[in-house]
Amino acid sequence: MKLLFIITAVVAGMMLPLQAVLNSALGASIKQPLFAAFASFLIGTITLFIALLIIKFDFYSIVQTKSAPPIVWLGGVIGAFYVWIVIVATPILGASLTFATLILGQMLISIMLDHYGVFGLPVVEISLSRIAGVLLILFGIFLIKKF
Template sequence: MKSQLVYIIFAIVAGAVLPLQAGLNVQLGKSVSQPVFAAFASFLVGSLGLLIYLFIIKFDFSLFSNVKSVSPIVWIAGLLGAFYVAAVIVLAPKLGTALTFSLVVAGQMVISLVLDHYGLLGLPVKTINWQRFLGIAFLIAGVLLIRKF
């Protein structure tokens, strides 16, 4: 458990920055009256940040040629990320940040259970059981409470 603590904290921090990113992107989108521009700008700045990071860690860019062997379907991940960021920018002002992200988390958990259960995308198999279903039920109950109040 101790070795996983760093990863658990990292996951919590990663989750915590998403509502902050949404709020900042909403402000950017409002400034130009176009939420999709905010998503584009977010990815542009993020890409530049990652490029700088790769230079800092002295990434071997010759390894880039290895992506030729990857299935073309994996490139959809970038489109999924863009869809997610743009959707959150549109939804947060309409639904509120708490409801938007509780729905996002509920959606993530449902798909995560399916991915785990079938070991899709090369992930390890973790069978769906009643405890996992109970966790989803609690998430949905939380979404309903957040929406009501």
């Protein structure tokens, strides 16, 4: 079962550069990357709403979100910032360098989130092998930038 999630995550990861290129092309065509990010979220929101209808989601259960800590709502703000930056950075840096640097940032914060078990994550302490993995990503960025 874990292998299925790994494969699905790899496929989802493959979609991110494609999304960046498509969103960047939209931003370039209308000369407004911020609107391209908005459009991406709008289409994504409509898609998710349709998916909720398909699975017959109980919309009355939304009241349970009142018990969530307010900080969790920052996820939407972070997502908007991420998509906007990707739209702006991809035409300047290219897809490879953009996503290599994004992966570095993701790994840096992921290691810290795991180490402290933030929001109920299982605690996975920072180790030399994890630090080495991040350094290899940094080296990969150097190679992508250099060549």
